[in-house]
Amino acid sequence: MSDRESPHGQWSTSLVFVLAAAGSAVGLGNIWKFPYIAGEYGGGAFVLVYLFCIVMIGIPIMVAEITLGRRGRQSPVNSLRTLAQDEGRSQAWTIIGWMGLLTGFLILSFYSVVGGWSLAYVLYAALGAFSEADASDTAALFEALQESPWTLLAWHTLFMAIVFAIVARGVRRGLERALDFLMPLLFLLLIILVGYGLVSGNMAAAVSFMFRPDVSMLTGEAILVAMGHAFFTLSLGMGAIMVYGAYLPKRSSIGKTTLSIAGIDTLVAMLAGLAIFSIVFSLDISPAEGPGLLFVALPTAFGNMPGGTFFGFVFFALVSVAAVTSGISILEPVVAYAVEKSGWTRPVVAALVSLVIWTIGIGALLSFNLWEGFAPLGFLADVPRLWFLEPLTGLNIFDLLSWTTGQLLLPLGGILIALFAGWKLSQPSLREELPMSEDLFTAWLVAVRVVAPIAVLIVLLNGLGILRFS
Numbered sequence: 104m105s106d107r108e109s110p111h112g113q114w115s116t117s118l119v120f121v122l123a124a125a126g127s128a129v130g131l132g133n134i135w136k137f138p139y140i141a142g143e144y145g146g147g148a149f150v151l152v153y154l155f156c157i158v159m160i161g162i163p164i165m166v167a168e169i170t171l172g173r174r175g176r177q178s179p180v181n182s183l184r185t186l187a188q189d190e191g192r193s194q195a196w197t198i199i200g201w202m203g204l205l206t207g208f209l210i211l212s213f214y215s216v217v218g219g220w221s222l223a224y225v226l227y228a229a230l231g232a233f234s235e236a237d238a239s240d241t242a243a244l245f246e247a248l249q250e251s252p253w254t255l256l257a258w259h260t261l262f263m264a265i266v267f268a269i270v271a272r273g274v275r276r277g278l279e280r281a282l283d284f285l286m287p288l289l290f291l292l293l294i295i296l297v298g299y300g301l302v303s304g305n306m307a308a309a310v311s312f313m314f315r316p317d318v319s320m321l322t323g324e325a326i327l328v329a330m331g332h333a334f335f336t337l338s339l340g341m342g343a344i345m346v347y348g349a350y351l352p353k354r355s356s357i358g359k360t361t362l363s364i365a366g367i368d369t370l371v372a373m374l375a376g377l378a379i380f381s382i383v384f385s386l387d388i389s390p391a392e393g394p395g396l397l398f399v400a401l402p403t404a405f406g407n408m409p410g411g412t413f414f415g416f417v418f419f420a421l422v423s424v425a426a427v428t429s430g431i432s433i434l435e436p437v438v439a440y441a442v443e444k445s446g447w448t449r450p451v452v453a454a455l456v457s458l459v460i461w462t463i464g465i466g467a468l469l470s471f472n473l474w475e476g477f478a479p480l481g482f483l484a485d486v487p488r489l490w491f492l493e494p495l496t497g498l499n500i501f502d503l504l505s506w507t508t509g510q511l512l513l514p515l516g517g518i519l520i521a522l523f524a525g526w527k528l529s530q531p532s533l534r535e536e537l538p539m540s541e542d543l544f545t546a547w548l549v550a551v552r553v554v555a556p557i558a559v560l561i562v563l564l565n566g567l568g569i570l571r572f573s
């Protein structure tokens with residue numbers, strides 16, 4: 104096994120790594136985005152495609168990402184550089200790391216804005232703002248938040264400050280401690296919420312909505328969104344899991360930890376979906392409510408249940424925690440690279456990087472108010488040769504950031520990671536990192552060499568309208 108050591112430190116145990124990676128994976132993607140896109144794209148069939156993508160594409164690519172990280176032991180850029188050197192491959196593969204850095208900047212800038220909403224809702228809940236509210240009251244509350252750039256800016260700033268403070272402290276002192284008890288707590292709360300859905304909500308409707316597939320709802324776009332989300336929710340494609348893998352102890356099993364991480368992430372998404380939809384269907388709210396689903400439907404429920412103020416407070420606190428533990432994993436690869444490159448101290452680097460991300464985030468938060476109708480790529484709409492960029496021309500900054508990262512950069516990064524790990528690492532290197540049974544290893548190799556890259560490529564091209572099947 105390679106004896107390289109990470110300059111940034113190492114997780115104390117495999118379990119800590121699983122918690123950290125699960126903390127990265129479980130976030131706004133699971134609790135906020137998954138329920139609302141499942142709602143928008145019709146439920147069951149979408150969920151089925153999503154699960155299929157997790158198993159066929161997500162899990163093999165996660166194994167590939169952790170493998171590259173643990174062998175390289177540095178930020179994604181330098182890990183790729185070192186590995187390409189070791190294996191006698193082209194330095195061009197470091198593009199994976201560079202793309203990841205760019206993606207990290209873009210994702211965190213809009214992620215922080217939504218993380219800010221969940222922080223705001225912790226305060227609202229504590230102040231009893233949902234108490235006896237009906238759906239129109241909570242909708243008005245959410246709208247008021249969206250329409251105030253200064254309020255959004257304050258919460259976005261707070262979110263970035265928290266993420267910065269943790270990353271500045273480093274792997275062990277910053278990340279490890281909090282995760283140990285916050286992750287189990289998040290889980291407990293979700294179970295309580297599902298329990299509430301069972302007793303007071305319409306769980307039957309939720310189950311049938313989420314698990315009864317209506318294939319007529321499956322468009323090329325729905326499949327692209329489901330696949331993009333599989334990457335997003337598992338934190339794949341930009342080097343976040345790779346950099347966490349760089350801190351993984353030598354003896355830990357990459358296969359087993361991957362299954363635990365993907366399992367936890369999927370379970371949380373399903374439970375959050377069931378809890379939220381059972382409440383949605385009991386209140387006569389549309390499941391296709393969009394981004395406001397979590398911030399409108401749930402507060403209504405909390406406002407009308409016994410102990411709702413308390414549950415609401417704890418729930419949004421935990422959504423915030425989930426968002427923070429994801430946010431740090433988006434910042435970490437960028438900071439790790441900048442530390443390696445500049446030799447400056449971690450706090451200084453983390454502050455500079457956070458400042459840039461915070462600034463891009465301002466564009467994202469203005470998309471909900473002052474710049475609502477502003478589509479930065481609108482001018483491309485009239486260029487005939489760029490017709491394939493058409494889906495982007497109508498998007499505001501927030502949607503553009505979310506779309507280009509989720510539907511484009513992450514899948515693209517994922518393909519490259521799979522190809523590099525599958526075709527460019529030598530067999531002995533791979534066997535060293537992945538001491539699993541022959542059959543499992545072969546299955547994984549086929550997945551990263553052929554199945555995942557081709558599947559992702561087809562879905563990408565189809566979704567972009569370059570290659571149309573539907």
Ligand code: TRP
Pocket residue numbers: 127128129130131132133210334335336337338339340341343344429430432433513
């Ligand atoms: N997976 C997180 C979520 O579902 C978001 C996230 C964290 C992420 N790190 C990432 C997404 C890296 C893409 C890449 O909320």
